[in-house]
Amino acid sequence: MFFFLIFLLSCGIIRQNNKDEVGPYKLEIPEGFPAMKSTEGNELTQERIDLGRMLFYDPILSRDSTISCASCHNQALAFADDRAITPGVEGRLAKRNAPTLANVGYNPTLLFDGHLETLEMQILVPIGEHAEMAFNIIEISKLLQEDSTYVRMSYSAYNWKPDAFVITRAISAFERTLISGDSKFDQQVYQGKNVMNKAEKRGMDLFFNELNCVECHSGFNFTNYTTTNNGLYEVYADSGRQRVTRLESDRALFKVPTLRNIALTAPYMHDGSIATLEEVIAHYKSGGVIHKNKSDKLTPFTLSESQTADLIKFLNCLTDKEFLKNKKFRNPFED
Numbered sequence: 282m283f284f285f286l287i288f289l290l291s292c293g294i295i296r297q298n299n300k301d302e303v304g305p306y307k308l309e310i311p312e313g314f315p316a317m318k319s320t321e322g323n324e325l326t327q328e329r330i331d332l333g334r335m336l337f338y339d340p341i342l343s344r345d346s347t348i349s350c351a352s353c354h355n356q357a358l359a360f361a362d363d364r365a366i367t368p369g370v371e372g373r374l375a376k377r378n379a380p381t382l383a384n385v386g387y388n389p390t391l392l393f394d395g396h397l398e399t400l401e402m403q404i405l406v407p408i409g410e411h412a413e414m415a416f417n418i419i420e421i422s423k424l425l426q427e428d429s430t431y432v433r434m435s436y437s438a439y440n441w442k443p444d445a446f447v448i449t450r451a452i453s454a455f456e457r458t459l460i461s462g463d464s465k466f467d468q469q470v471y472q473g474k475n476v477m478n479k480a481e482k483r484g485m486d487l488f489f490n491e492l493n494c495v496e497c498h499s500g501f502n503f504t505n506y507t508t509t510n511n512g513l514y515e516v517y518a519d520s521g522r523q524r525v526t527r528l529e530s531d532r533a534l535f536k537v538p539t540l541r542n543i544a545l546t547a548p549y550m551h552d553g554s555i556a557t558l559e560e561v562i563a564h565y566k567s568g569g570v571i572h573k574n575k576s577d578k579l580t581p582f583t584l585s586e587s588q589t590a591d592l593i594k595f596l597n598c599l600t601d602k603e604f605l606k607n608k609k610f611r612n613p614f615e616d
C-alpha cells in the first residue's frame with residue numbers, strides 16, 4: 282500500500298510542472314534563523330497554505346471524522362500535546378509522544394527515528410496509522426472531491442482536484458509556515474534586546490557553557506538533528522532508529538528534539554515518560570542508565586538547587602507566546 286502511495290505522489294510531481302498563476306508567499310524568517318530550504322515542486326503560495334490549514338484542522342482526514350492533525354498537534358501547546366500518548370480513532374493508543382511542529386519545515390529528517398525526509402511523505406503516516414487516523418488518502422480524496430469548497434480551493438492552489446498530490450502538499454505548505462522564533466531568548470540573543478533577567482542569564486550560561494546540552498541541542502533550533510541515545514532505559518520497549526535500519530548499533534537511538542517552547546510540551550521524551558523539566562534535569566545529572574548505544578557525551582554532573590532553578594528559568598525563555606496565538610495558525614473553522 283505504502284509503495285502504491287509513493288507512486289501516486291510521484292505522478293503528482295510530473296503533473297506539477299505546469300507553472301500556475303498563483304503568486305509566491307514569502308516566509309518571515311526570524312533574526313538568527315537560516316533561510317528554509319526551498320520546497321521544489323511545492324513552492325509556497327497563500328492559496329496552498331490556506332488549503333493546508335483547513336485540512337490540518339479538519340477531522341475529515343480520519344476514518345470516523347473524529348480526529349484531525351490538531352487533535353494531537355495543538356497550537357496552544359506549540360503544536361504538541363500535553364498527554365504522554367494521544368489517543369487516535371476509537372481511543373486507540375500508539376507508542377510515541379506527539380512532538381511539537383514548531384520549525385518543522387527546517388527538520389532534515391522526521392519522526393523520532395528520523396526515517397522520513399519530507400513533510401509530504403510524513404503525512405501518509407498519521408493518516409494510515411491504525412492508532413491515529415486509521416484512514417486512507419484515496420478515501421479522503423473522494424470525500425474532498427464531493428465538497429465544493431475543497432474543490433475550489435484545490436484548483437486555485439494547485440490547478441488540480443483534491444487528491445493525494447494536493448492533500449500532502451497543501452498540509453506541508455501550511456506546516457512550513459509554523460515558524461517559532463520570537464521567544465525571550467530570541468529577543469535577547471538575536472534581536473539585541475535586554476529582556477532576560479539575571480537568573481535566566483545564569484541558566485543560559487549553564488546551558489551553553491557549563492553543561493553538555495549543546496553537544497546535542499545546538500543551533501538556532503536547539504537540535505543537531507542527529508539520532509542518539511540519552512540513557513533513559515537499560516531495556517527499551519521502542520527500538521528507535523533500529524526499526525528503520527535493523528542495525529544493532531541503531532537500537533534505541535532517537536532524534537534529538539528541539540527545545541523551543543519546551544515549557545509547553547510536557548510530558549517529555551519519545552514515550553512521554555518524564556513529566557517535568559526538573560525530572561529531565563535530574564535524569565541528565567545522573568548521566569543516564571547504562572545502555573550499549575548510550576552517547577559518550579552524557580556524563581554525570583552536579584548542579585545545586587538554585588542552579589537547577591536557573592536552568593529551568595532559561596528553558597522557560599524558549600517559549601514564544603506570539604507563536605501560540607498567531608492568527609495565521611489558528612483553526613480556520615473557528616474564525
Ligand code: HEC
Pocket residue numbers: 337342348349350351352353354367368369370375377378379380381382385388390391392393394400403404407408412413414452456
Ligand atoms: C493521534 C495523534 C496524532 C495525529 C492525529 C497526528 N499526529 Fe503527527 N505525530 C504524532 C506522534 C505520536 C508523532 C511522533 C511519531 C514518531 O516519531 O514515530 C508525530 C509526528 C509528526 C511529525 C514529525 C515531527 C518531527 O519533528 O519529526 C509531523 C510533521 C506530524 N506529526 C504532522 C502531523 C500531521 C500533518 C497530521 C495530520 C495529517 C498529524 N501529524 C496527525 C501524533 C499525531
Ligand code: HEC
Pocket residue numbers: 393492493494495496497498508509510511513535536537538539540543546548549550551552561562565576578579
Ligand atoms: C547526547 C545528546 C544529548 C545531550 C548531551 C542532551 N540531550 Fe536532551 N535529548 C537528547 C535526545 C536524543 C532526546 C530525546 C530522547 C527520547 O525521545 O527518548 C532528548 C530530550 C530532551 C528533552 C525532552 C524534549 C522533548 O520534547 O521531549 C529535554 C527537555 C532535554 N533533552 C534537555 C536537555 C538538557 C537541559 C541537556 C543538558 C543538561 C540535554 N538535554 C543534553 C539528546 C541529548
